[in-house]
Amino acid sequence: MRIPIAVTPGLRWRSRTPTRSGHIDPPNWRPMSEVRIGNGPSTVEGRIQEAEYDRRRREHNVHLQPGMLVVLNRAPYRVVEIRERPDDLWPERFEELWTKALADWRRHGRGEEPQRATWRDRPVNVVVAPDGGGPREHRIGRASYEWAVLPEHYAVCRSCGELPPCREEELDREVGAQLAVSERLMAIPAGNCMGCGEGISHRQKSERFPGPNLWRPDLPEGTARFHARGECAHWVDRYREQWKAQKVPVAAEQAALDLGEGEVL
Template identity: 45%
Template sequence: MYYRESRGKSGTRLEPGDIVVWEREPHHVIEIKERPADLWGERYETRWAEESKWRHATTRAEWVGRPLVYVLRPVDRPDAKPLHLIGPAQHTWDVLPEHYSVCRICRELPPCRHEVTERAVVDQMERTEALMAVQRGHCLSCGEYVTPRMNAARFPGPNLWRPDLGENSALFHARYSCSGDVAQYRKQWEARNERADEQLALDDRP
């Protein structure tokens, strides 16, 4: 998650007093401690065994993937019980300045959940408006005409994004700029056809 006023800082560079983001809330760093070697756990031991095969110059004590204990406390709740989080030394934290902004409505760090949701709604409306302007024979991604000589991705059957354009009308340019929408459409198209095949098999009677 990107927070507007934050900057990235690895666990090994964190210092007590830093303000980091955890669960969308600002927390003071109280302490950073090394996790005792006998308490690393299977996950970290397995990772160390794999990486140490090619990290010949690295010891367990210097390994960037070793577990650290991060002790945090919510900034606005100085009497709260500290959180003890275990994570790799190379983990990148979102670090806030001493003076940071919060949403006046929900008190979350910007962008807050409401702002993210509102932006997603606006994006979807804009996407829908652009899609409704696409004519038959035009690319469902960029809206431009697909000439007969152009390489194109074509999907048979109903048009899942524009049913009103009729059968076999789902068409995309075979160009990089349209490939993201092609992949998204193909995923939906394959899922629909898998369900159709399952239904056909269930209804198949000798």
């Protein structure tokens, strides 16, 4: 039995093969010794650590070049060409951003006046081709966009060919997590807290939601109860969201409001 529990939205997808950061303009990181205020590390170990930190940043930030592999829409592409966009062919949204950037600079005057030809957010034409074959694609992107650069040896899902974690894998994981939650919910005895599953004593405050029990449709109406305590609050919030999303009859909703929070049972 599948219980429709709202799942936490997935974190932003990242390729499982570690990527480096590819920059259209030469990466402008500066070593710690140049950016720090005050004295540097006073021990040999501190200086070695700092040198190591600089080295890792230098290796991680690369100047994007044709031939490099990048990730686009979760798929591997090879960069074919990078070209500056002719000045009179800027897309409208870039013109708007440029006008705004210039106005911002005039108002606050931080740093040097931005120049159109070198502005960090200027549009750049990037031609890419799917790695392993397929038609070339023309993209227009901000010069400041950080491309995820794949190494030549990278992993693909044997089943679907996507870069891991592939969509199917993510779905499997989500379904697995849902099943685990469902199983736990199904084991909660009627009358207990639908969050932690423990009993609700007469001295404990609780929150009750009228109407069908959304997490345990097999139980009678009005059995969705939770401890009114901090530890169980996130379950109450999640349930309330789903409960509100249902078409709750006005009378039932009013009844819930009348019961108020922290009703003593």
